[in-house]
Amino acid sequence: MRGIKVHLHITTTTTTTMCRWFAYIGEEPILLEDVLIKPKHSIVKQIDAHFLPNLHVTYDPHLHQRTLSSGVASDEHGPNHFTNVDGFGLGYYTGVAAEFNGDNVNRPCVYKNVRPPLNHFNLISLCAHTSSKCVFAHIRAATSLSSAVETNNHPFVFGRYLFMHNGMISSFLKIKVALLQKLSEKAYTNIFGTTDTEHVAALFFTHLGNDWDTELPMETLKKTMIKTLQGVLSLFQETTKENNETLLHSSLNFAVTESCQLLAAGPTLNRKYPDHPDGKEVKKKTVKTTHDYGKHTIVASEPNTYKTKDWHLVPQNSFVLVGKDLNVVIETISL
Template identity: 40%
Template sequence: MCRWFAYISPSEPCLLSDVLITPANSISKQCSEHYLPGLLPHSQEKDLDDSPDALLKLRNSLLNMDGLGIAWYTTAQNSYIKHVQGPRPALYKSQSPPINDFNFRSLCDNTETNCVFAHIRATSGSVVTQVNSHPFVFGRHVFMHNGVISNFSSIRRNMTDLMSFDSYCNIFGSTDSEHAAALYITNLAGKDGKDGTKESWNKTYPLADMLAAMRQTIISILELQTQALSPENRRPNSLNFCTTDGEKLVAVRFRNHATQAPPSLYWSEFAGRTLNGKFPGNPDGKDLVNEETFYGEEERIGKHTIVASEPTTFDEKEWHLIGGNCALTVDEHGVETQVAIEYEKALNAVDPEHGG
């Protein structure tokens, strides 16, 4: 499966290299190495490929070498383009591994932002090409995915029928993930009349609407599979989705199986301090910062949230594993809330290759 990383803050910018390159377990290193606290003991992460837990291995240990993408928010357009207010995403995609991409490193060394999405891809069958790399941008909205929509070829045509015309036309690649992104923006911005056009993508929507659109996207995928396939031919989906408008965020850890866990997904309200080069801390496990170090400094360290497939610091106390079939929401003030994704259990699928 892929790996992704998201940082968002109402007030505290991060330097991209601090969060995406410098840490020993930064996303640029997760092409081949993994750290999964709460799922695998810290000392065993290098033995993941030999783990007896076949499902843990299957959904977390693939080499992620099939594309790189980052989207970061900037307010540069506000001063030059009329009617543009608020942050807008800039996008960089590459087929090169991040550790060897000079342009990626130079960009990260010289860019700060209050919101960034980063993604490294392990293809589930789609062509390795730049347009298939995540994240995907729809106006001021950005979307990325770790996992797979099972039986995608069986529902792809019907999935596009649920999209607005502009959302469908904004699909440039062939991935299941980009189709999910187009369905999400349709559910968020509407598909009829003016509310389905590109202009509606530059609006912000209430966090509750973002969460509802995300849930509807998941439910629609499951319902299409139920309609197109017999129960014995349907397979579970891994849908670790994340979306933002630059000010608010919704992340989901989801798999429609009665017992199997989704791919890993963590969040932290503290790790940004450790990662930020302006403040004390070491993300790589040496001289971990005691909370007392920050006594009296809280006003200078802005509220922030990180959501990531794997922790990027080695202090497990800084991270929380998101519950299975749950969403984490972050509002414009940086307040985090975890909620369950409610769905009919009849939409669960079987996995006969891994125990039913």
């Protein structure tokens, strides 16, 4: 079954203290080990230091300003293993459930754990023997009083959809009650954790409707995300006005996908093809040539391969839309 492949990403800023995320979608299966484990700067090793700092915008909450970082690709300082260790989550599609259920609904498989992923042997074994065309991965840095438990790890599942977030929603506890009142019963009962992200995801799927197993066009998903953002911003404004407070900075980098086939990686992330994610010489004979590889897209909080030219900084307040044809469109968000 070839269904709609959708990856929707909203970005404002990337900071040095947030979670890390990785999303890939492509035409052919990719071994999870090649994208999540093997690269020198794969997501399981992205803890604190930036690999390509010149591709990052840093927000300083104390100075209330954004700065475009400068520098070259480097892992010299190594990761700080005491940061971003509040949980790891992985979501991917295989089509197996749809095949055995006979309903043609490709729901995702999700693996979550609060152990550090770099030394998690079960995760390493899973990735070494699993392939997919669409993958979401996330390393969590807990915010506020939200517990470091598996139910709080991204991505979150709503039917056939995956939803994840890189950032934080300021003063979430102040808008939480009002947000809950806007949720449908189905979306509310699908919340299993305490994070701001899962509650906003529930608001998104409230606006999307009660059928989360149907393939929907990109335009519908885009309009739903805009409505969700408008709702969250409205709650912020109402709360700050009532309490005579200043509207605090929030980073609303959301991603949602629905697919019968999951994200895949480029030639540098697939051992069937030449090149190496870390720029090393490939000595073994490869199965296919680079030109044989199909369309594919990665959206990530930071690069995990060495070639700077392969990565592009997404402007803040933008959509990254990857549709059924796997063509990428970047649009400005108008609220």
